[in-house]
């Protein structure tokens with residue numbers, strides 16, 4: 130997966146698998162931080178550059194949010210959409226996101242920060258991810 134480290138048109142391509150009537154291609158790049166880093170965390174930032182084949186493909190970037198409800202005694206952990214769905218993004222599109230308000234929401238108990246790069250279409254397509262960067266400030 131070192132192809133993802135630099136924005137150089139060397140890509141990781143994921144071919145869609147059929148899911149009912151749809152075709153879905155997904156890659157979940159992630160990093161793990163230490164307990165000390167997590168306890169001191171001030172900011173999480175993500176940069177992504179990539180595209181997917183297919184003029185009507187829907188592309189979405191999401192991050193896993195591990196925050197628990199303060200009012201109910203159960204977890205509300207879920208994917209949180211950061212970008213998209215964008216339709217027919219067949220050329221590279223840069224996207225940057227950061228959170229310095231509640232950054233630990235995006236870190237699991239074991240220190241994992243996980244991104245989802247997902248494309249959905251009605252025919253076989255591929256995600257074509259050039260670059261993913263995670264930055265954690267602590």
Ligand SMILES: [Ca+2]
Nearest residue numbers: 132135139259
């Ligand atoms: Ca690359």
